[in-house]
Each structure stands twice: as structure tokens, then as C-alpha cells.
Amino acid sequence: MSQIITKLDDLFQARREEIEEWLHKKRTKKPPFFYSSVDLRHSGVRIAPVDTNLFPAGFNNLSPAARDRSINLMHDRLEAMKPVPKKILIIPENHTRNLAYIENLFVLSGLISETGREVRIGSLTATEPLSLQSMNENTVMEFPLIRTNNRISTSDGFEPDLIILNNDCTAGAPEILIGIKQPIEPSYHMGWYTRRKSEHFRAYTQITREFAEKFNFDPWLISAGFHRCGVVNFHERVGIECVALGVEKVLHTMRQKYEEYGVTEKPYVFVKADSGTYGMGIMTVGSSDELLELNKKTRNKMNTIKEGTQNTEVIIQEGIPTIDVVEGAPAEAMVYLVDGVPVGGAYRINSERDANSNLNAAGMRFVGMCDESECAESAREKIKIPGCNFNVFGLVSTLAALAAANEVYDSLDIGFSI
Amino acid sequence: MSQIITKLDDLFQARREEIEEWLHKKRTKKPPFFYSSVDLRHSGVRIAPVDTNLFPAGFNNLSPAARDRSINLMHDRLEAMKPVPKKILIIPENHTRNLAYIENLFVLSGLISETGREVRIGSLTATEPLSLQSMNENTVMEFPLIRTNNRISTSDGFEPDLIILNNDCTAGAPEILIGIKQPIEPSYHMGWYTRRKSEHFRAYTQITREFAEKFNFDPWLISAGFHRCGVVNFHERVGIECVALGVEKVLHTMRQKYEEYGVTEKPYVFVKADSGTYGMGIMTVGSSDELLELNKKTRNKMNTIKEGTQNTEVIIQEGIPTIDVVEGAPAEAMVYLVDGVPVGGAYRINSERDANSNLNAAGMRFVGMCDESECAESAREKIKIPGCNFNVFGLVSTLAALAAANEVYDSLDIGFSI
Numbered sequence: 001m002s003q004i005i006t007k008l009d010d011l012f013q014a015r016r017e018e019i020e021e022w023l024h025k026k027r028t029k030k031p032p033f034f035y036s037s038v039d040l041r042h043s044g045v046r047i048a049p050v051d052t053n054l055f056p057a058g059f060n061n062l063s064p065a066a067r068d069r070s071i072n073l074m075h076d077r078l079e080a081m082k083p084v085p086k087k088i089l090i091i092p093e094n095h096t097r098n099l100a101y102i103e104n105l106f107v108l109s110g111l112i113s114e115t116g117r118e119v120r121i122g123s124l125t126a127t128e129p130l131s132l133q134s135m136n137e138n139t140v141m142e143f144p145l146i147r148t149n150n151r152i153s154t155s156d157g158f159e160p161d162l163i164i165l166n167n168d169c170t171a172g173a174p175e176i177l178i179g180i181k182q183p184i185e186p187s188y189h190m191g192w193y194t195r196r197k198s199e200h201f202r203a204y205t206q207i208t209r210e211f212a213e214k215f216n217f218d219p220w221l222i223s224a225g226f227h228r229c230g231v232v233n234f235h236e237r238v239g240i241e242c243v244a245l246g247v248e249k250v251l252h253t254m255r256q257k258y259e260e261y262g263v264t265e266k267p268y269v270f271v272k273a274d275s276g277t278y279g280m281g282i283m284t285v286g287s288s289d290e291l292l293e294l295n296k297k298t299r300n301k302m303n304t305i306k307e308g309t310q311n312t313e314v315i316i317q318e319g320i321p322t323i324d325v326v327e328g329a330p331a332e333a334m335v336y337l338v339d340g341v342p343v344g345g346a347y348r349i350n351s352e353r354d355a356n357s358n359l360n361a362a363g364m365r366f367v368g369m370c371d372e373s374e375c376a377e378s379a380r381e382k383i384k385i386p387g388c389n390f391n392v393f394g395l396v397s398t399l400a401a402l403a404a405a406n407e408v409y410d411s412l413d414i415g416f417s418i
Numbered sequence: 419m420s421q422i423i424t425k426l427d428d429l430f431q432a433r434r435e436e437i438e439e440w441l442h443k444k445r446t447k448k449p450p451f452f453y454s455s456v457d458l459r460h461s462g463v464r465i466a467p468v469d470t471n472l473f474p475a476g477f478n479n480l481s482p483a484a485r486d487r488s489i490n491l492m493h494d495r496l497e498a499m500k501p502v503p504k505k506i507l508i509i510p511e512n513h514t515r516n517l518a519y520i521e522n523l524f525v526l527s528g529l530i531s532e533t534g535r536e537v538r539i540g541s542l543t544a545t546e547p548l549s550l551q552s553m554n555e556n557t558v559m560e561f562p563l564i565r566t567n568n569r570i571s572t573s574d575g576f577e578p579d580l581i582i583l584n585n586d587c588t589a590g591a592p593e594i595l596i597g598i599k600q601p602i603e604p605s606y607h608m609g610w611y612t613r614r615k616s617e618h619f620r621a622y623t624q625i626t627r628e629f630a631e632k633f634n635f636d637p638w639l640i641s642a643g644f645h646r647c648g649v650v651n652f653h654e655r656v657g658i659e660c661v662a663l664g665v666e667k668v669l670h671t672m673r674q675k676y677e678e679y680g681v682t683e684k685p686y687v688f689v690k691a692d693s694g695t696y697g698m699g700i701m702t703v704g705s706s707d708e709l710l711e712l713n714k715k716t717r718n719k720m721n722t723i724k725e726g727t728q729n730t731e732v733i734i735q736e737g738i739p740t741i742d743v744v745e746g747a748p749a750e751a752m753v754y755l756v757d758g759v760p761v762g763g764a765y766r767i768n769s770e771r772d773a774n775s776n777l778n779a780a781g782m783r784f785v786g787m788c789d790e791s792e793c794a795e796s797a798r799e800k801i802k803i804p805g806c807n808f809n810v811f812g813l814v815s816t817l818a819a820l821a822a823a824n825e826v827y828d829s830l831d832i833g834f835s836i
Contacts, residue, residue: 194648242590
């Protein structure tokens with residue numbers, strides 16, 4: 001096990017009850033979202049979330065044990081709602097040709113069905129029912145949506161009590177959902193048209209600092225430092241000098257920390273859109289000069305993110321090289337959570353990239369992860385992922401899910417009266 | 419005195435030392451910016467900041483006593499710097515024809531001179547020295563800037579130790595300043611190209627909540643509640659439904675609070691750009707229907723803010739009608755702070771508007787405010803501003819200045835180690 005995994009696993013074993021209690025308190029104070037997935041980067045010295053998705057796909061990558069845990073947690077969450085929803089509509093991304101995404105929908109709807117509910121899958125774009133084949137040749141039906149008196153139903157007459165959103169709303173709140181009476185989880189307000197990475201990592205830094213103070217370690221070990229820039233247009237070359245300066249600032253801090261921890265690698269950063277991306281518009285930068293010398297092709301790429309939204313604000317985040325290798329390729333762990341509790345995960349691997357790269361790019365694929373019940377020495381042997389430790393991955397991911405619950409709040413959310 | 423002024427004045431008189439200590443502690447933890455001005459709205463039941471400017475103009479509106487306090491606080495702040503700056507360059511807005519702004523520059527440079535320093539005024543756009551006449555026929559010289567080896571000087575050979583920025587950088591960081599060696603206060607990073615009102619009010623809500631809990635009153639009495647929306651384009655009618663929903667949400671909360679406090683007026687909200695404006699792009703809305711019925715002219719107006727920046731994100735803020743009347747016109751107090759300490763203020767009055775309106779619009783003018791030494795019964799009589807209470811205005815504004823110091827932080831600002 002790596003230095004940081006050992007350290008956190010020791011902490012977890014020694015003070016498990018205290019940790020669980022601390023996390024439970026936080027969950028009670030500000031309930032986590034229905035589900036989420038957290039991308040982790042692990043360098044041996046540190047492990048940190050680098051992206052937290054509130055409309056996760058990839059449930060099909062979860063192990064049987066992880067699926068069981070998901071069902072139980074979904075069940076408890078749904079039963080705690082008032083009134084308890086019996087009929088559930090999933091509203092997915094408009095990816096009718098992405099076979100892996102269809103597989104995710106098949107599994108996700110199956111998990112919710114297993115909680116004892118009726119489930120239907122809607123579609124924001126379909127004009128007639130669609131029968132879609134998944135990667136593993138399962139069939140998924142998607143139904144057009146109908147809005148009547150501020151309630152949504154599907155074209156086959158299904159009237160849900162609750163909508164589970166599995167669409168990250170990069171282009172804005174889906175018009176048909178705005179102001180409807182049925183509850184939506186997570187709300188489209190958490191879509192990427194409002195969310196910002198900088199607000200997520202601000203909240204993460206805050207919670208991590210608290211946690212690390214309580215349990216007495218350096219929060220840098222579980223965080224990727226970041227700096228937020230203002231408006232940038234790479235295409236027009238506006239604001240690039242300011243990003244270059246931010247890059248220097250982040251690299252400077254990294255050098256100090258690397259010296260403190262005896263890390264000999266060359267520090268580098270990721271420059272990415274402050275609003276969500278689909279793995280596009282992410283740049284790896286080792287010095288500010290690289291930024292100033294950007295060629296036109298790269299500048300255009302940085303300006304294009306999912307569905308053509310213009311890339312106008314960026315954050316600079318410490319790059320954490322991944323030491324995890326699965327099937328001979330660089331890999332990064334993704335942890336899935338339901339109701340803020342880790343249920344399992346998968347490794348994203350990409351043989352076309354190296355240990356410093358963003359792996360969420362062309363060439364990626366997923367393999368299952370060891371999880372709590374599968375992390376016995378024998379299982380770990382079997383899947384050959386030496387660094388895999390679900391206690392530690394789960395702990396760091398839980399902090400990220402708690403941060404997500406705290407990241408966007410306005411005064412109405414936190415309430416005024418004392 | 420109004421209900422809220424009486425309440426807070428009583429609190430201030432009774433627990434002044436405790437309050438000062440609490441504020442001092444906060445100032446020490448996160449130093450406030452060099453200067454700021456805070457726009458307040460006061461309805462009788464409540465008083466709240468609605469805008470906090472980190473590059474304030476209007477120093478010419480301050481009373482002699484307020485100017486003296488400014489000099490003392492600027493002096494102490496500058497003397498505490500290492501090394502102590504002796505030569506100071508002010509970098510102003512590019513408003514060479516705004517006679518009131520030139521008057522502000524004349525006064526501001528005079529205040530800094532009085533701290534015993536040499537002062538020069540630069541210009542981001544001038545290509546030769548400009549001699550400008552102010553409103554009161556004072557002469558102000560502005561000099562072109564020259565950058566050599568990452569240091570700035572003026573065309574007449576003045577090499578400053580410190581730059582005081584008096585330009586709110588709506589259009590971005592001034593290129594000539596990026597990465598220079600001399601310190602800049604406040605940093606261009608606090609320009610409106612990065613700042614967001616929602617982050618300011620998030621920080622304000624947080625600090626106000628703490629303060630009100632400590633001193634046992636409802637923080638709503640000193641806050642204007644808000645809600646942040648995602649990307650909106652009024653011109654293209656994108657996202658307006660979502661704003662309408664936010665308006666309903668804010669109005670709903672207001673109705674509850676109005677009932678609690680027996681306020682019988684009809685609640686209304688301001689819809690404004692989340693990035694700074696120059697009093698443009700602000701809308702008064704009493705119901706979400708008004709938003710949906712916006713005509714084309716208003717939509718275009720909402721999309722145009724200072725220097726043509728596109729209006730893409732909005733906040734919805736509780737409207738606080740002003741009960742203050744000066745010279746027969748609706749008025750709102752503005753408080754000036756140096757180093758986070760209130761020094762004085764002015765009233766913005768606008769006889770072309772009513773008590774519900776945004777007064778920062780065509781027709782506005784300024785009159786001096788009573789301040790600490792001028793708030794004796796006699797002075798108050800003289801300037802006929804019955805609600806004026808500098809203790810209370812100063813207290814609320816200090817909380818806003820402290821919020822500004824906390825509003826933009828990334829992980830590098832707050833540091834990682836414990």
C-alpha cells in the first residue's frame with residue numbers, strides 16, 4: 001500500500017467510530033444528493049477528488065456487492081421521503097447511441113426497481129417511444145414526456161411521484177421540468193449550467209480542513225489545490241496572461257509542498273473550465289510558458305466544451321500523477337455514492353494516456369473495483385489492483401459528496417433566522 | 419429613529435466593546451481591503467448592504483472629519499507594510515470626462531499625500547500626460563504608464579513602491595499590470611471580471627449569521643436575501659423561466675418574513691447581473707409574471723452592462739424600499755471604509771426615482787452624511803436626515819467589508835497546512 005493509503009487506512013482502523021460519527025453529523029446537517037460519483041487521483045503521497053458528478057453514469061460498472069448496497073441505500077432514502085414515492089421516472093442524457101450509457105440506464109432503473117418501486121425512463125427529446133439496445137444487449141425503453149397542469153407524465157400514461165435526474169444539464173434547465181410539482185432529485189439547479197468546480201473545491205477545502213484538523217493530518221494530502229481565474233477566451237487570447245500567472249502561483253505552492261514531502265517529480269497543473277466538461281477543454285501544463293505559446297488548435301479546443309457552451313472561466317488545479325496501473329494502463333479510481341455513502345466503484349483506465357494525463361478522454365474504458373467485501377487479500381490478488389483500498393477511497397469520496405451538498409448555497413438555502 | 423436603527427443603536431451602546439472586539443478579531447483573521455464603499459438600503463424594519471465596491475469613487479463626498487479619519491487609517495495601513503511604501507501610484511478609471519470622478523481622484527490623491535507620501539496618478543489609456551479639470555475646478559494630472567522589467571513607472575519617471583487601484587476592471591485585468599513586481603491594492607483579481615455578487619452575499623450571509631447569533635437577533639434584519647440563477651440570456655429568452663421561478667422563491671420567503679414582522683408592503687425583488695454593473699441591467703420585479711412579459715427593450719437593457727460585457731448570470735435579491743428622504747427625494751446611504759473601518763459616507767439621492775427603485779441611475783446626486791462627530795442633535799438638525807446613525811450604518815458596512823475579504827478564496831488563499 002502507498003504511503004497515503006497506509007496512513008489513512010491506519011487512521012480509519014484506529015478511529016473508525018469517531019470518523020463515522022463525524023461524517024454522520026455532517027450528513028445530517030446538510031443531506032447529500034441522491035447519488036454521486038467522485039473521480040480520484042492517487043499519487044502515492046496523496047489522494048484527492050478531482051471531479052464530483054451529481055448525475056453519475058456508469059452504474060453498470062459496479063460489482064454485485066456494490067449494487068446490493070446501492071439498492072439498500074436507495075430504499076432507505078426513498079422510504080424516508082414524505083410522501084414515500086412509489087412511481088419513479090428517470091430522466092436521462094440524450095445519448096441514444098452511447099451503448100455504455102444505455103447499459104447504465106438499464107442497471108440504474110433495475111436498482112431502483114429492486115427497492116420495490118415502479119420505474120419508467122423518460123426522454124427530453126423523443127417524440128415517440130424508443131426501444132434502445134445496450135452494450136450487453138439489454139433493452140431499454142424511453143418514453144416522450146408530457147406536461148399537464150405542471151405535472152410530468154410519460155406518453156404511456158405513467159405519472160411519477162418522483163423524478164430522478166440522470167442528465168447533467170450543461171445547456172441549461174430542461175424547460176419541460178421548470179416549475180413542475182413533482183420533486184426532482186438531484187434538482188436541475190445542480191446542473192452544470194449553474195455549478196462551478198471552484199465552488200465545489202472551495203466547499204471541499206473547507207470540509208477537508210475541518211476533518212484534517214480534527215484527525216490531525218495535513219489536508220493537502222487529500223486535496224488538489226486550485227486557483228480560480230476570471231473570464232478567459234482562449235480563442236481570442238483574452239485573459240491568458242492572467243491564467244499564466246495563476247499557473248505560476250499554483251506551481252509555486254506545489255514546489256514548496258513537494259519539497260516538504262520529498263516529492264522529486266516535476267509539478268504540473270490542469271487548466272480546465274470552471275463549469276463542467278465532458279473531459280473536453282482540459283489542458284495539462286508544466287509551466288506558464290506553455291500557456292503563452294498555445295497554438296491555435298489547442299486554443300480552439302479549450303474554447304469548445306460539451307454542446308458548444310463557450311469556455312469563459314477556468315480553474316487551475318494541481319496535477320496529481322496517478323500511480324495506479326490496471327491491466328498495464330494508467331488508471332484512476334471512481335467511487336459511487338448513494339445518499340452520501342460510498343457503495344463501490346470502478347477504475348477508469350486509458351492506455352493511450354500517461355500517468356500525468358487526464359484519463360477522461362478518447363480511449364478510456366472501465367473495470368470494476370475491489371470493494372469492501374471484495375477487498376480481501378484473495379480478491380485483491382484476483383483483480384491485480386495493488387493500491388485499491390475501499391475504506392480510504394470511500395472516506396475521501398464521502399468528503400467530496402458532503403462538499404457537493406454545501407457548494408451551492410444562497411441565503412435562502414441556509415435560512416435566515418437563528 | 420426607525421425600529422431597526424433603534425434596535426442596533428441600543429445594541430451598539432450596550433455592548434460596544436464586545437462588538438469592537440468581535441470585529442477586530444475578524445479583521446485580524448482576514449485583513450479587509452485597502453478601501454471600500456458599501457451601499458445600504460434602509461426600510462425602517464431592516465437595513466442591509468446591497469452592493470460593496472472595492473474600488474470606490476466619490477471620496478469627494480466625504481466630510482472633513484471623514485477625510486481626517488481616512489488619512490489616519492491609510493497612514494497606519496501603509497506604515498504597517500513591509501517595506502513601507504513611500505511613492506504611490508493611483509490607477510484610475512478611464513473616465514477623463516466625468517468631472518465628479520476627477521474630483522474624486524483629486525481628493526483621493528490628496529488624502530494619500532497627507533499620509534506623508536509622494537503620489538502620482540497614472541492612466542491605462544493616455545499616450546501623453548493629461549491635465550484634467552474637476553467638478554470643483556481642481557486640476558488633476560494623469561500620466562501614461564511604462565512597463566520595464568516587470569515594473570511600472572509613469573512617463574515622467576515616477577517609480578512607485580505601491581499601486582492603489584481605483585479601477586474596477588470590468589473588462590478584465592489591465593494587461594500592463596499583470597505579473598508586475600510592485601504590490602497592487604486592491605488586486606485586479608478583485609475586479610468585476612472575476613467577482614460575483616453571489617459570492618459576496620454568500621460570505622455576507624455567513625458572517626452576519628455568526629454576528630447575529632453572537633448578539634442574539636435575526637440576521638434577516640441586516641440582510642437582503644438572495645438566490646442565484648445559472649446562465650441567462652434575456653435577449654435570446656434563454657433561462658428566463660428559471661429566473662421567474664427564483665423570483666417566486668425569494669418572494670415566498672419575503673412574504674413569510676413580512677408576516678412575521680408585520681410589514682404590510684408588497685414584497686418585490688431586484689434582478690441584477692451577478693457580475694458588477696454600473697447601475698445598468700437592474701430590474702425591479704414584483705411578480706414572476708412581469709418577467710415573463712418583458713418587452714424587447716427591457717430585455718436588451720438587461721443584456722447590456724458596463725463596457726458591453728454580456729449579461730449571462732443573474733441574482734435575485736430581496737428589494738428593500740428606502741424610507742430615507744433627503745431634500746425631498748428618495749435616498750440611500752453609502753458608507754466608505756478604509757482598512758475595514760468606517761470613516762464616513764454620503765447619501766445617494768435621486769428625485770427621478772421612487773422608494774422602491776434602484777437609485778444608482780440617471781438623475782442621482784450625492785450629499786454628505788452625518789458622521790460620528792457630526793451626528794450630534796444639532797448637526798442632524800442641520801442636514802435634516804432624521805434616520806442617520808453612523809454607529810449603525812458603520813456596523814453593517816463593516817460586516818460587508820469583512821465579507822468582501824472572505825468572498826473570493828481559493829485553496830491557495832486559505833492555505834493547506836494546519
